[in-house]
Amino acid sequence: MCARTRTEEDGQGRGLRARHKAERRSRILDAARELLRAEPESVLSTERIAERAQVAPATVYNLIGPRDKVWEALAAGFTDELDRRLALLGTDDPRDVVESTVRLFVDDPVVSRRLVREWEQSGLVLDRSPLTQLRRALADARARGVLHADADTDALASVVGAGCVGALHQWVAAQIDDERFLARALLALDVSLAAAAADSHRDRLLAPLRSRGGSA
Structure with a gap:
């Protein structure tokens, strides 16, 4: 029973991490779109996207590239x-x-x-x-x-x-x-x-x- 419960908890943990990852990825892409609309001719840099999305530049690179x-x-x-x-x-x-x-x-x-x-x-x-x-x-x-x-x-x-x-x-x-x-x-x-x-x-x-x- 304990092993089964631990497995269920592990699965829930992975699901939660995947959901958070998807949410951050979506926020990053929303930030990129917002930057483009606000400043159509500006350079779309990883740093500016990260600042707008309120994440680290490394997060942009790791989740998107x-x-x-x-x-x-x-x-x-x-x-x-x-x-x-x-x-x-x-x-x-x-x-x-x-x-x-x-x-x-x-x-x-x-x-x-x-x-x-x-x-x-x-x-x-x-x-x-x-x-x-x-x-x-x-x-x-x-x-x-x-x-x-x-x-x-x-x-x-x-x-x-x-x-x-x-x-x-x-x-x-x-x-x-x-x-x-x-x-x-x-x-x-x-x-x-x-x-x-x-x-x-x-x-x-x-x-x-x-x-x-x-x-x-």
């Missing part, structure tokens, strides 16, 4: 939030995936712009959640007969993803505004859907392209 890992963790936070938004929508519509992705970035423009500009692997920022969700949505469209039975939905998702990344970088560079960012991301989707459309759905999937004309 150097600055590049901070950007990576912030990117993971974006995709976690996208997962949450898509789960709330409860939809398999590829258009919802693209629109939700764009709105995620424009809702937090300072952080997302700095992330894309300064993270060396920023091209991977859309690699996890949106592409996974998009592949699933396109495969579902193929299964429902909306797309040709032989359509390569993984390839289609990659093409849409590349178009979204290109639009994202244009938006980050202030070459296009929020509205045009969304329009160009949706254009990449609409072109891909139209190219792979089953005959019975071709006119419907071509309609957005016909109505858009040269506006994108």
Whole structure:
């Protein structure tokens, strides 16, 4: 009985330590976001993050890592939030995936712009959640007969993803505004859907392209 109780206590202790660790990690990332929003052009240093989060610089390094890992963790936070938004929508519509992705970035423009500009692997920022969700949505469209039975939905998702990344970088560079960012991301989707459309759905999937004309 004593041994069993000790085991339970050890497990509770580990659980408590893991929870505290997760809470400190979350506080560190919140502090990084707050710093970026308060001073958009400032250097995001480990020391400044630690001061804002009220932890030691070594804690930032141990729980997150150097600055590049901070950007990576912030990117993971974006995709976690996208997962949450898509789960709330409860939809398999590829258009919802693209629109939700764009709105995620424009809702937090300072952080997302700095992330894309300064993270060396920023091209991977859309690699996890949106592409996974998009592949699933396109495969579902193929299964429902909306797309040709032989359509390569993984390839289609990659093409849409590349178009979204290109639009994202244009938006980050202030070459296009929020509205045009969304329009160009949706254009990449609409072109891909139209190219792979089953005959019975071709006119419907071509309609957005016909109505858009040269506006994108």
